[in-house]
Amino acid sequence: MTKIRISSLNKQMKKKSLLHDINYEFSGGKIYGLYGRNGSGKTMLLRAIAGLIMPSSGEISIDEKILHKDISFPSNISVIIENTSLLHQYDAYTNLKILSKIRKIATDGDITLAIKKVGLDPDSKMKVGKFSLGMKQRLSVAQAIFEKPDILLLDEPTNAIDEEGVLQVYQILKEEKERGALIILTSHHKQDLEALADEYIKMDNGGIVLDSK
Numbered sequence: 001m002t003k004i005r006i007s008s009l010n011k012q013m014k015k016k017s018l019l020h021d022i023n024y025e026f027s028g029g030k031i032y033g034l035y036g037r038n039g040s041g042k043t044m045l046l047r048a049i050a051g052l053i054m055p056s057s058g059e060i061s062i063d064e065k066i067l068h069k070d071i072s073f074p075s076n077i078s079v080i081i082e083n084t085s086l087l088h089q090y091d092a093y094t095n096l097k098i099l100s101k102i103r104k105i106a107t108d109g110d111i112t113l114a115i116k117k118v119g120l121d122p123d124s125k126m127k128v129g130k131f132s133l134g135m136k137q138r139l140s141v142a143q144a145i146f147e148k149p150d151i152l153l154l155d156e157p158t159n160a161i162d163e164e165g166v167l168q169v170y171q172i173l174k175e176e177k178e179r180g181a182l183i184i185l186t187s188h189h190k191q192d193l194e195a196l197a198d199e200y201i202k203m204d205n206g207g208i209v210l211d212s213k
Ligand SMILES: Nc1ncnc2c1ncn2[C@@H]1O[C@H](COP(=O)(O)OP(=O)(O)OP(=O)(O)O)[C@@H](O)[C@H]1O
Pocket: 013, 014, 018, 036, 037, 038, 039, 040, 041, 042, 043, 044, 045, 188
């Protein structure tokens, strides 16, 4: 099972401390709920784990490999942070098909199944540019899971999705966890995470302030 270990992680930008002395261990087969108010550092922590920002001090290791030292990026990771990379000129199926050609992990069946799971139609020719915000977010979830990643980092993955869709996404994430994926998702509200999270992590001022395992 995948393991992520964060040790004494600090990130400063323009003399401001954005992440402060973070120590935590994450394991596969679990869902971690990261919550806290606006600007508390949730997205920044996900960015650091995804290898998108360089720590000022401390380190992050993934399966004993240190980020930016042993590896540049975690392998087999899916990340949904803010604007995801959907291609607006193509339909849902084509979006995933193009990505599948890069890593050659997923089959056409995996693509169709992932699109169906999020409640979209894999046969629809509607361009993603015409999708509502919620439909785009649903497709982002399909994009995140269709290659069966070991690590899923999701920044507020359901904030634009309707009630029925949110339940579908919860179900998908439970299945991903059962498969052994390590899932970290953020929300402003702890209650949003109660249906899903095995562990809650509260952030404030760039640090972890409460750890209720
Ligand atoms: N590129 C940057 N340079 C400097 N400071 C930044 C940069 N990006 C974000 N910040 C600051 O880092 C802090 C943490 O931001 P972050 O986006 O991680 O918060 P968050 O907990 O995800 O908030 P929200 O709930 O609003 O999404 C904020 O104070 C923000 O202003």
